[in-house]
Amino acid sequence: MLLNIERLNEMMARHGLDAIVATLPENVTYSSGYWALSQWVRRGPQSYVLIPAPGRGDPAIIATTSLLDQLADQDDVWISKVYRYGFFSVEQTSGVTLDALDQRQLELYQLRDHGTAINALCTAINDCGLGECVIGLDELGLMPGNFEEIRARLPNANVKPALEIFRTVRAVKTPEEVNRLRRAAQIAEQSIASALEIAKPGVSERELGLAFHERTAREGGYPVLGCIGSGPRSAMPNVEPGDRKLKYGDVIRFDVGGRYQHYRADISRIAVLGEPTDRIRQYHRALHVGVLTALEMIRPGVKTSDVFEAAVKAVQREGIPHYKRSHVGHGIGIDGYDVPNLTPSSTVVIEEGMTLCVETPYYELGSWGLQVEDMIVVRRDGIESLMSTDGALNILDR
Amino acid sequence: MLLNIERLNEMMARHGLDAIVATLPENVTYSSGYWALSQWVRRGPQSYVLIPAPGRGDPAIIATTSLLDQLADQDDVWISKVYRYGFFSVEQTSGVTLDALDQRQLELYQLRDHGTAINALCTAINDCGLGECVIGLDELGLMPGNFEEIRARLPNANVKPALEIFRTVRAVKTPEEVNRLRRAAQIAEQSIASALEIAKPGVSERELGLAFHERTAREGGYPVLGCIGSGPRSAMPNVEPGDRKLKYGDVIRFDVGGRYQHYRADISRIAVLGEPTDRIRQYHRALHVGVLTALEMIRPGVKTSDVFEAAVKAVQREGIPHYKRSHVGHGIGIDGYDVPNLTPSSTVVIEEGMTLCVETPYYELGSWGLQVEDMIVVRRDGIESLMSTDGALNILDR
Numbered sequence: 002m003l004l005n006i007e008r009l010n011e012m013m014a015r016h017g018l019d020a021i022v023a024t025l026p027e028n029v030t031y032s033s034g035y036w037a038l039s040q041w042v043r044r045g046p047q048s049y050v051l052i053p054a055p056g057r058g059d060p061a062i063i064a065t066t067s068l069l070d071q072l073a074d075q076d077d078v079w080i081s082k083v084y085r086y087g088f089f090s091v092e093q094t095s096g097v098t099l100d101a102l103d104q105r106q107l108e109l110y111q112l113r114d115h116g117t118a119i120n121a122l123c124t125a126i127n128d129c130g131l132g133e134c135v136i137g138l139d140e141l142g143l144m145p146g147n148f149e150e151i152r153a154r155l156p157n158a159n160v161k162p163a164l165e166i167f168r169t170v171r172a173v174k175t176p177e178e179v180n181r182l183r184r185a186a187q188i189a190e191q192s193i194a195s196a197l198e199i200a201k202p203g204v205s206e207r208e209l210g211l212a213f214h215e216r217t218a219r220e221g222g223y224p225v226l227g228c229i230g231s232g233p234r235s236a237m238p239n240v241e242p243g244d245r246k247l248k249y250g251d252v253i254r255f256d257v258g259g260r261y262q263h264y265r266a267d268i269s270r271i272a273v274l275g276e277p278t279d280r281i282r283q284y285h286r287a288l289h290v291g292v293l294t295a296l297e298m299i300r301p302g303v304k305t306s307d308v309f310e311a312a313v314k315a316v317q318r319e320g321i322p323h324y325k326r327s328h329v330g331h332g333i334g335i336d337g338y339d340v341p342n343l344t345p346s347s348t349v350v351i352e353e354g355m356t357l358c359v360e361t362p363y364y365e366l367g368s369w370g371l372q373v374e375d376m377i378v379v380r381r382d383g384i385e386s387l388m389s390t391d392g393a394l395n396i397l398d399r
Numbered sequence: 400m401l402l403n404i405e406r407l408n409e410m411m412a413r414h415g416l417d418a419i420v421a422t423l424p425e426n427v428t429y430s431s432g433y434w435a436l437s438q439w440v441r442r443g444p445q446s447y448v449l450i451p452a453p454g455r456g457d458p459a460i461i462a463t464t465s466l467l468d469q470l471a472d473q474d475d476v477w478i479s480k481v482y483r484y485g486f487f488s489v490e491q492t493s494g495v496t497l498d499a500l501d502q503r504q505l506e507l508y509q510l511r512d513h514g515t516a517i518n519a520l521c522t523a524i525n526d527c528g529l530g531e532c533v534i535g536l537d538e539l540g541l542m543p544g545n546f547e548e549i550r551a552r553l554p555n556a557n558v559k560p561a562l563e564i565f566r567t568v569r570a571v572k573t574p575e576e577v578n579r580l581r582r583a584a585q586i587a588e589q590s591i592a593s594a595l596e597i598a599k600p601g602v603s604e605r606e607l608g609l610a611f612h613e614r615t616a617r618e619g620g621y622p623v624l625g626c627i628g629s630g631p632r633s634a635m636p637n638v639e640p641g642d643r644k645l646k647y648g649d650v651i652r653f654d655v656g657g658r659y660q661h662y663r664a665d666i667s668r669i670a671v672l673g674e675p676t677d678r679i680r681q682y683h684r685a686l687h688v689g690v691l692t693a694l695e696m697i698r699p700g701v702k703t704s705d706v707f708e709a710a711v712k713a714v715q716r717e718g719i720p721h722y723k724r725s726h727v728g729h730g731i732g733i734d735g736y737d738v739p740n741l742t743p744s745s746t747v748v749i750e751e752g753m754t755l756c757v758e759t760p761y762y763e764l765g766s767w768g769l770q771v772e773d774m775i776v777v778r779r780d781g782i783e784s785l786m787s788t789d790g791a792l793n794i795l796d797r
Binding site (some may be wrong): 027088093140142207327 | 619
């Protein structure tokens with residue numbers, strides 16, 4: 002299961018919630034396993050998940066009729082109670098045998114139509130007897146005015162924003178989530194390898210980008226992040242592969258990662274075409290030591306702000322005295338920026354099961370950008386890397 | 400230019416607006432050419448575009464400091480005035496020569512930091528002398544509470560929701576948008592061809608899906624929609640490719656399309672492995688005639704509801720008497736569902752330059768799904784197809 006249900010129940014108890022409602026695509030998929038296509042590819046379409054506290058009723062999915070087929074077909078879905086809304090036409094011919102999947106679709110299509118998403122949600126809440134309770138409502142996936150409308154429709158309930166609760170719950174991953182993140186990281190590594198295979202003078206960034214994303218797609222990933230820059234363009238933090246052609250001596254910076262079974266990767270590796278200068282070697286080594294210092298330090302109970310400080314100081318000491326950063330990493334999961342952020346002001350303490358991107362990027366206009374970024378999971382005594390390569394410079398001898 | 404500025408100015412005049420503000424990723428990219436990575440891949444990050452009515456001041460982009468490199472590098476960006484917000488560290492070493500791109504980045508990094516997105520936006524509005532004017536504010540890209548905060552920060556302005564204005568403007572495409580949509584459609588067709596190349600008994604849906612997305616990535620597209628189902632699974636409207644292996648006689652339904660230079664494709668084609676039954680031929684032909692009937696009818700001045708009625712009646716008359724649908728198509732552009740929707744209740748009249756997906760899907764549980772969906776652009780006297788294949792059945796003899 003994607004959802005860390007113990008942690009969700011604990012958080013609901015801590016915040017005095019009788020139930021919680023997911024509305025953001027990430028939170029809907031995370032809490033129910035239901036990946037509702039339309040809300041993932043554009044803003045507007047609504048799907049929700051209602052999860053009552055233990056003993057307060059059964060969880061339910063609120064889904065548009067036109068996406069019920071996905072609900073029937075997806076192995077990740079663990080919630081069977083469904084409230085549907087909206088008209089959609091699927092036919093049936095008498096005499097045709099239906100298998101279990103078709104039967105389940107038929108059952109779902111035959112549920113009562115609740116008209117609108119909000120109506121379906123409020124009915125689900127009232128059906129659980131939660132109409133006079135404290136309900137945490139994820140505020141970010143709703144349409145403007147929906148939050149107020151739900152409050153008005155449930156006048157005896159206490160409806161509170163709950164986005165941050167979902168983010169806190171999601172910070173500690175289940176084993177299934179870690180498996181997906183590991184595979185996502187490794188697809189990104191394989192995709193870097195495919196791009197580097199064709200890297201030589203005269204090849205364009207765009208060609209590297211195509212090779213990168215093609216490999217991601219071939220491995221079953223969805224391309225998302227593909228910042229690949231060469232020479233001075235590698236100093237652009239969000240560089241999109243362009244027409245520039247590689248030359249001897251170029252730095253090639255990858256800050257990349259797709260989505261695998263809904264879970265994100267975000268890693269960084271550096272290659273140099275030919276012999277790196279001493280300054281590149283020195284700066285890259287300092288950045289790499291910064292990441293390794295953070296990784297050695299990360300374990301349950303450590304403050305994220307201390308990790309930030311240690312990583313930045315290591316980079317400064319090892320060769321970039323003027324090194325400055327806003328963060329040295331962030332959580333990763335079904336969202337590319339999960340809790341925690343490794344910033345100087347963060348008050349979050351690291352917990353077992355958190356998955357982190359740890360990174361020390363350095364961007365120098367007119368010169369190059371260098372970066373090491375690894376994905377790791379926090380274990381009882383330290384970290385387990387999700388990577389199969391290390392952050393060393395890739396020196397391409399072509 | 401992506402933006403249809405004449406139409407935007409006309410709509411601002413019609414609604415009495417002195418300026419309009421884009422907040423949704425689609426509207427930001429559409430109105431300025433600025434594709435701000437972070438707001439496209441997750442919810443939360445904010446970028447805005449302020450466009451005053453003619454004579455009321457210069458347009459401006461509100462961008463986070465960490466994405467200014469994209470603003471400097473993207474050829475689509477036509478707005479030079481920028482308000483930045485937030486801390487981000489990029490270094491510069493003395494003595495290093497900066498090219499024009501680096502110089503532009505440096506200029507942008509050296510702009511004053513306005514702290515927050517809302518503060519930057521309100522400053523931009525006040526700098527234009529628009530603080531007491533009527534401002535249309537795209538409400539869907541904002542965070543909860545931002546709309547009210549902007550109203551409070553501009554107490555003498557009349558701030559109105561403007562999402563629907565952007566949607567109406569975007570409905571009539573510029574030539575550059577049509578070119579991108581044509582290429583997006585053709586990448587989807589090429590990707591179907593790549594999947595069909597490997598289709599034979601024993602090959603799984605998943606393998607077809609990988610071949611499809613891999614081709615999309617190779618052609619420079621980003622995979623988005625990849626509904627590919629076989630046999631009874633082809634009747635699932637949003638089928639995700641699964642483990643089912645192809646058998647002789649199977650229908651294979653594609654409802655697919657990626658993104659090319661930010662513009663979407665959404666097309667449908669059907670293949671049959673071996674000889675189709677008479678019922679498949681008859682039903683598919685009826686659906687195809689439904690689309691062709693709509694395409695013959697579509698031209699400026701025609702009501703979308705009349706197109707709906709004609710298409711559905713044609714399908715019913717040609718062999719599926721019980722055919723029912725909620726719509727027979729929709730606009731397509733930077734969003735997969737642009738204005739108009741081809742529904743029975745739509746009051747929109749078709750205009751020259753609209754780009755439409757015209758479709759007549761039919762889903763029969765336990766049997767199969769069949770569908771024809773073409774992308775077209777409305778021209779002065781009728782339509783121009785954006786497709787390079789027709790909607791005929793692909794009969795695979797293997």
